[in-house]
Amino acid sequence: MKKSFKIAMLTMLVSMIALAGCGAKGSKEDEASAGGTTEDGKLKPYKITLVYPGTAQKDLAVVQEEMSKYLTEKINATIELKPIEWGSWDDKTNLMKISNEPFDLMFTASWYYYPRDAAKGQYLELDDLMNQYGKDIPDVLGPDFIKGSRIGGKLYALPTKKEFGQSFGLLLSKKLVDKYKFDVNGIKSIEEVEKMLGTIKANEPGVTPIISRKFTNVWEAANYDNIIAHIAVARGSKEIKAIDKLEDPKYIDFYKRMNVWYKNGWFDKDILTSDTDQAMNMIKAGKGFAVASSLKPGKDKEMSLTSGTEVVQMETAAPFTTTGDAQGAMLGISRTSEDPARAMMFLNLLYTDKKLLNMLDWGVEGKHYVKKSENVIDFPEGVNADTQAYPSPGGWMFGNQFNAYLWANEDPQKWEQFQKLNDSSERSIILGFAFNQEPVKAEMAAIENVNKEFEASLGTGAVDAEKTIAKWKEKRDAAGFAKVKAEVDKQLQEWAAAQK
Template sequence: MEKALKIVMATMVCSVVTLSGCSSSVKEGASATNQPTSSSAITNSGSTLSPYKITLVYPGSAPKDLALVQAEMSKYLTEKINATIELKPIEWGSWDDKTNLMKISNEPFDLMFTASWYYYPRDAAKGQYLELDDLMSKYGKEIPGILGPDFIKGSRIGGKLMALPTNKEFGQGFGFLLNKNLVDKYKFDTNGIKSMDELEAMFKTIKDKEPGVTPIISSKFSKIWQAANYDGIVAGLSVPRGSKEIKLVDTLEDPTIIDFYKRMNQWYKSGWFDKDVLTSDIDQAMNMIKAGKGFAVASSLKPGKDKEMSLTSGTEVVQIETAKPFTTTGDAQGAMLGISRTSKDPARTMMFLNLLYTDAKLLNLLDWGMEGKHYVKKSDSIIDYPPGMKADTQTYPNPGGWMFGNQFNSYLFANEDANKWKLFKEFNDRSERSILLGFSFNQEPVKSELASIANVETEFKSLYTGAVDAEKTMAKWKEKRAAAGFDRVKAEVEKQLKEWAASQK
């Protein structure tokens, strides 16, 4: 996973307030001091708390029945923690402008979606989010047991827990999505981890026996392969997967990756890639597979990814693995909720977060809406559309359950694998943890050099397609990268890694 977000380390700015008199209620702006320490006790005595409205900001479109679901959630939350909820979805295209304005203007709100790929390191370092360890120990006691120590470790920035991750897949799988019709026709074995030799045998069969079918669409496999074999930090500086000690390598010098790109050059010469290999993406690939003109596209994987893509694309694909799952800091921080520094009641907000991880009724209200109106139950955990409703007529489509709380408590749709969450847990258990889990690089000291290095990379993207000589291209890339300030970046990475490693002892 790419780790190219800018981090600016700054001091957390918090207002310190105190409780008045001997009141046991958590008032707006109050600290967690002298409040009940058991979150379960709190939710059983919500009437002792002062009313409070929690504002949840997340990316997405506002559905027709947002107000109805919001009212139902508020009714339930009032019983639990004497709170109501304001759901505040913001269109993806408007997210940056609107949320930046909220932050700059110090607009009060409580929770905001964030991620390693969506400004978490930058915003956490700027003090946008509150530190959560103390709040969680008092008002979210069930959360650590649900997430586990590795998930929480990987969610920290500079040792501080500034947001809580969704409990979902904890790692990334790697492989290909394949045209199921052709897999069945040639009886390709999709079980187990596929070696490069086994992949090549499949692609050669398609090239030789299926005129008009492109064996591989897109250059995505280069990125997928690299993510499966290295925990990348920045500018090609990485630690190889399986390392028992923190030893930095430059991927433009590593013999393993040089051999890989030589192999990609052979794939290219064999005519296995599509003509738009540099720019084609997953959507183009699925369209070609649907039209019977494509066989495979590389993809990050999770349990049921093939079924998910089959449903959304309208054509059947199956998945094969090229490596076992791998967990990096970026995977731990893939979807999170942070408590804003402008929250008037961080304690109540943490109580709400605790419920998102522990209370299936609340989570499914947020994920799916109201039973009978937005879905009907087929069993305790399986749902479907009500009679007369379809995907394109639903009035409360799922806003993105992967963004909230404990996904393992979310209902499954009738067309999903009933064992999905069991398979996810098995996936998480077998995912190998990177030795760098929990390390986040602060780019601020070398941000200008990194900008120059990123510009250099754009000149050499043809390497990912296999269309060029690997050694010659990588040598030229290294030369230009050096002139852009690579040595200074490397020195900064080594410095921060050394400091982080010392803090882990």
């Protein structure tokens, strides 16, 4: 009894502390809603903390200092750039969240816990803050980006303005494309792809036609707006209706075809574990021909630069935009921010102020890059990609990518091509829908374990598709699939009704 009483008292004490913290936080938000101003209406000094995945660069402090000088002039703020290694991201950011560590902005994405963290209240709702302190952002992003970023009709993070959707296809060895005079223009059917792979197999005995099982991922992303647990809305659907992909004849036929590819010897021997890096290394060594990839304008140029071998891209499906694409890279304002208004002012600058964005993306002009023209940059004399002291943290994570300078080896029309992709990309009929897993989280955990048993082997093409899918469905049904499907249907109907 004494032990139970102590536990109960401890639980009550923790709850009281949490409630007290919430009360204190509310007062901070009240102060921040006024922009953190003094009695005479001036902004108080404030340090903004930006948390994002990446490796801390040698000159991080140098860039941080220059950004702080600029931000002090603009919004009386300094900044702490806080990159966290990808491998440590989950552990370190989870600790920051559960310990209520104060910070202002954090990278998030549909594929990196945005829906989960939004449901848990980790990020503040942004509409009111944006209307007051980020008034330029809606015009920069446009309605589709904002619509696609909402969860339950509410906005908890702001997306990077970059490619809105993705096209799909292959990165191919330029050397072999030129040798066999392959036509890589236009959208190629799967039959045309097969002719190329067959040619390589027949004539290049030391070359693997296609590396990794990424082609199956790319094909699925091009043909379905995936919701969860292989429940999806088929691309081109005219009605808001979810299907079970494992019962879709198109899906089954595709994996039958992958089994043929496997029997033809077109895949690499490490297909279960091989990735893009391994594929690019094999292409560079003259031992590989193709790897599947989501595509965007200039993707082949970027990959050629980073890998040290020339590749060309070839589309196998036209651009498609899903909620996941709209939420592909975002910044959310933490519930622990001590001045959310100042954080929103900073975001507004990231979308509109070219000088600030390019400092974050590329460093200090004259030290980390030099301008070749108004929007084109290159390394300073004596510096190259291997010796630079501020490698980009990843411009795709921040603000308005269309304001980023281009490097001398990039296509000068890159951003115009991005805009063309954005304008032409087919929008999913459920753009903006995000599934809340909470009502079926127990079933989802069981289904995920079942999926792990079958997904990988099916993606390699090494198994009989029909037999494997039949066994998969049987085990998945026993794990509670019907309840998950019913919950998806329910939430879709509610979302559709709210869209009017």
